[in-house]
Amino acid sequence: MTRTQASPVRSWTASTSVLSLRNVDVHRGEAHVLRDVSFEMPPNAVTALLGRNGAGKTTTLLAVVGLLAATGRMSMAGTDLKPLKVDERVRQGIGYVPEDREVFADLTVAENLRLAMRGPESQARLQQVHKLFPILHERAQQRAGTLSGGQQQMIAIARALLNDNKILLIDEPSKGLAPAVVTEVVQAIEQVKATTTILLVEQNLAVAARLADHALVLDQGRLVYSGPMEDFARDTEATSRWLGVDIRPKAVGGRGNE
Amino acid sequence: MAMNDVISLLISGLGLAGIYFLLASGLSLIYGLMRVLNLAHGAIFAVGGFVGWAALEYLPVEPDWLRFTAALVLATLAGAMLGILIEKGLLARLYGRPYAQMLLTLGLAFAMTAFLGGWLGHDPLTLKQPAWFDEVTVIAGSRVVNSRLVIVGIALILFLATVVFLRRSKHGLIIRAGVNNRSMVMALGINVSKSFTLLFVIGSGLAGLGGVLAGVFFGSVTPELGTQQLIFAFIVIIVGGLGSLEGTALAALVVAVLQQFVNYYGPPGAGDLVTVLLLAVMLLVRPRGLLGKVAA
Numbered sequence: 244m245t246r247t248q249a250s251p252v253r254s255w256t257a258s259t260s261v262l263s264l265r266n267v268d269v270h271r272g273e274a275h276v277l278r279d280v281s282f283e284m285p286p287n288a289v290t291a292l293l294g295r296n297g298a299g300k301t302t303t304l305l306a307v308v309g310l311l312a313a314t315g316r317m318s319m320a321g322t323d324l325k326p327l328k329v330d331e332r333v334r335q336g337i338g339y340v341p342e343d344r345e346v347f348a349d350l351t352v353a354e355n356l357r358l359a360m361r362g363p364e365s366q367a368r369l370q371q372v373h374k375l376f377p378i379l380h381e382r383a384q385q386r387a388g389t390l391s392g393g394q395q396q397m398i399a400i401a402r403a404l405l406n407d408n409k410i411l412l413i414d415e416p417s418k419g420l421a422p423a424v425v426t427e428v429v430q431a432i433e434q435v436k437a438t439t440t441i442l443l444v445e446q447n448l449a450v451a452a453r454l455a456d457h458a459l460v461l462d463q464g465r466l467v468y469s470g471p472m473e474d475f476a477r478d479t480e481a482t483s484r485w486l487g488v489d490i491r492p493k494a495v496g497g498r499g500n501e
Numbered sequence: 502m503a504m505n506d507v508i509s510l511l512i513s514g515l516g517l518a519g520i521y522f523l524l525a526s527g528l529s530l531i532y533g534l535m536r537v538l539n540l541a542h543g544a545i546f547a548v549g550g551f552v553g554w555a556a557l558e559y560l561p562v563e564p565d566w567l568r569f570t571a572a573l574v575l576a577t578l579a580g581a582m583l584g585i586l587i588e589k590g591l592l593a594r595l596y597g598r599p600y601a602q603m604l605l606t607l608g609l610a611f612a613m614t615a616f617l618g619g620w621l622g623h624d625p626l627t628l629k630q631p632a633w634f635d636e637v638t639v640i641a642g643s644r645v646v647n648s649r650l651v652i653v654g655i656a657l658i659l660f661l662a663t664v665v666f667l668r669r670s671k672h673g674l675i676i677r678a679g680v681n682n683r684s685m686v687m688a689l690g691i692n693v694s695k696s697f698t699l700l701f702v703i704g705s706g707l708a709g710l711g712g713v714l715a716g717v718f719f720g721s722v723t724p725e726l727g728t729q730q731l732i733f734a735f736i737v738i739i740v741g742g743l744g745s746l747e748g749t750a751l752a753a754l755v756v757a758v759l760q761q762f763v764n765y766y767g768p769p770g771a772g773d774l775v776t777v778l779l780l781a782v783m784l785l786v787r788p789r790g791l792l793g794k795v796a797a
């Protein structure tokens with residue numbers, strides 16, 4: 244079965260969805276990067292945002308956070324995001340894990356985490372984060388810039404877990420990491436996914452297939468697929484067409500092949 | 502060279518370094534965090550000098566060291582208040598328009614200098630310093646004017662206080678992180694502009710206080726005090742590395758001590774020339790400065 248047309252997920256309406264984008268357009272300089280993008284995200288599920296390099300995945304996350312200007316409508320759990328500034332949007336309950344981790348290199352690990360803590364519940368969450376990533380506890384007083392890429396990725400994910408967020412936006416958590424570290428990061432996301440809504444950008448189709456329930460696929464700034472992750476991953480014609488991936492996804496760790 | 506000269510020159514250099522640090526640190530952090538170049542910062546420094554002069558001249562406070570303390574406090578407050586006015590009243594309306602901000606603060610610098618000159622004249626006004634300041638303390642066999650020691654002591658305390666503020670307070674954490682990557686700080690749900698306003702106020706207060714110390718160091722104040730010293734502050738900032746407090750302190754030491762020694766042993770004006778040469782070398786060899794966080 245091939246889906247070349249975007250088929251909006253109809254079972255979730257704007258009112259029940261955690262994140263809703265309607266007719267969103269984004270320009271970056273001269274480039275018209277997102278074109279009329281609309282989607283809804285159901286709660287307590289992982290939605291993978293897929294597409295080739297330059298398709299507009301990172302741009303979509305930046306527009307949601309407010310770091311890029313966008314036209315169209317955007318709301319989170321019923322709250323209109325458009326009039327809010329970046330910090331106000333985030334305080335509404337967004338945990339953002341940027342593409343290149345963007346930890347504060349000169350600050351210690353502990354300071355990086357402290358900066359992300361917003362409310363009284365953060366202290367308790369810090370304990371959970373330390374359980375999830377014990378290395379962040381061991382290296383608390385070390386400068387974050389001296390950590391490995393994988394450890395910095397753990398800081399980036401940890402920052403998003405320190406607050407009671409409505410949604411996590413995670414941009415390519417496996418980028419540039421060794422396979423063993425990828426497995427560790429994937430397991431961490433698996434642990435939190437039952438209780439959180441996650442929009443996950445992931446180049447590694449196997450990782451996406453393992454973590455995601457739903458898939459959104461972008462091609463040159465347009466949404467070309469919206470539906471179950473499983474269906475998309477199984478559709479070799481679609482994956483090769485939209486992602487340039489020919490091989491069928493292999494499961495990462497623990498789970499057998501599809 | 503005689504050991505006596507070396508020690509007294511060194512202490513003079515340290516005092517001058519303290520003044521440069523007070524002027525440059527705010528400027529550097531403000532730029533590092535918000536990419537705002539406040540060209541009126543030197544004028545705030547000059548206003549601080551004049552407030553200090555007026556306080557020492559007219560305040561009916563005895564003994565004289567208490568009057569001097571009051572002069573420092575008043576100049577700091579004047580600087581801080583000017584800072585709030587400039588940030589809240591003008592710059593905040595021009596966010597994301599760096600050239601407009603620069604032109605505006607440049608205009609403000611000219612206007613404030615002209616205003617001071619029109620009101621109080623352009624002749625140097627001599628500061629009535631506490632009597633003890635002019636006396637001499639012998640350190641390791643060398644005679645050092647007390648006012649130099651006062652300047653060094655005050656600058657050192659303020660440097661340490663600033664370091665503690667940046668290291669220990671939540672706002673300090675936000676400022677350090679923001680110099681590194683402001684968008685990401687915002688994306689953690691933090692309102693950076695609050696911390697920026699605080700930084701602007703602190704930086705302007707330090708500049709105001711620095712103006713009094715400069716008046717003590719040079720013996721008098723003129724409306725042009727700010728513009729003259731601002732040039733050296735820029736050199737210090739670039740040599741030290743934009744956005745780095747420790748870099749600014751280190752560069753202030755290097756520039757001021759070098760300037761003092763070359764001025765004393767070299768031909769007239771050589772000290773200033775050497776600092777400009779140092780700037781040129783730095784820009785060519787290491788443009789991000791000694792401990793810089795952001796490219797110049």
Ligand SMILES: Nc1ncnc2c1ncn2[C@@H]1O[C@H](COP(=O)(O)OP(=O)(O)OP(=O)(O)O)[C@@H](O)[C@H]1O
Pocket residue numbers: 271272273274276294295296297298299300301302303342446
């Ligand atoms: N700073 C920028 N200025 C102008 N155009 C940009 C900028 N950054 C990205 N773009 C353009 O926007 C488009 C989408 O980029 P985006 O980073 O969103 O892609 P992506 O899907 O995240 O790709 P990747 O998989 O490589 O991370 C690309 O065509 C890119 O060239």
Ligand SMILES: [Mg+2]
Pocket residue numbers: 300301302342
């Ligand atoms: Mg990307």
